[in-house]
Amino acid sequence: MGKSNIYLLLLIYLIAIAEASKLTVPRHSRIRAFVETQCQTTRYPKLCVHCLSSYVNSTTQSPQQLAHVALRVSLARANYARAYLIKVAKEMRQSKAKEYQAMKDCLDQINDGVHQLTRSVKELQRIEIEDEYGFVWHQSNVQSWTSAALTDALTCMDGFSGYSRGGKTRAIVKAKVLNVAQVTSNALALFGRYVTKHHSSHSIKPQP
Template identity: 30%
Template sequence: MGSCCSSISMAALLILVHFATLLNSSLAVRELLGVQTNTEFIRTSCGTTTDPGLCMTTFSGYASKIQASPKLLASTALSVTLSTTRSNSTVIVKLSKSQGLKPKEIASIRDCLEELKDSTWVSAALTDEDTCMDSFSGKDINGNLKTTVRRQIVKVAHLTSIALAFVNRYAAHP
């Protein structure tokens, strides 16, 4: 009887291990599908924006947080845009302290910094970025300075536009 019971116990243990393995792999598949679904939500949402590439690059890392929630997507977009605006403002402040800047270049940088302060007011921010770049027109502005500032401003403008699209979409379909 001891050999029979141990054989049954061993068989039961093997069956239990087999079911546990199936359960674990099923959970792994569901988790993988959830990540793919979340990423697909981001991809679909980004596809309707003015800069789908930047959008996907920026927000795909937040897919598990956002899941398929338009509200979380809009909130995350605003948060990321604000954070990017702050860090880009820091870059521009450092540029303003560069040696050898012309008075017009310093004035243009100050204009951009003023406009970036308004970037938290999302709908006004798109106009503000244009105003900032207008101050850099003309031949008397260093090309490298103009390019560096433009790169910072364009990214903020694009993220602002994306955030505004997500907020508007959420407002229309809460």
């Protein structure tokens, strides 16, 4: 093959790459822009964008879908924290550490949080098949259960306030539980944004 043909093929290849980038980059930018816009109403917007961007694609671009993704992320983080707490609580019990009771109480709170978030995820899946009055019922359940999960995480952290010791393990536990609290707070805000948008496009208004 002559040099001119090689250069021609190389030029065609480079043009193809350039055209492909024109198609993919804007779409990716639109997806991220959607997530950033929705996350603006959360208490931790940077964390919100970081956690949700990788789970959102071109078919997941509605406030309801994003709220559902956010709740699933919260549930995943709560399960992750619970697994670590189970391990630590077992080790503390065997060593008869003074912090064991606080760790056990925290584990109980996170267990309840996992339960509440699981209910919220399932409830949000049902919300679209109901009439408007049914929507209000499911909306109230999701908000109540997600709020309870947030309270559980915060209560867990408060339980360690009286302990000045605990070192690295206690710091890791608090960091994991804090993350659960933050992503759950974001999920609650995103769900609230979805609810507001829904009610603004329907005749019935949310009950006080």
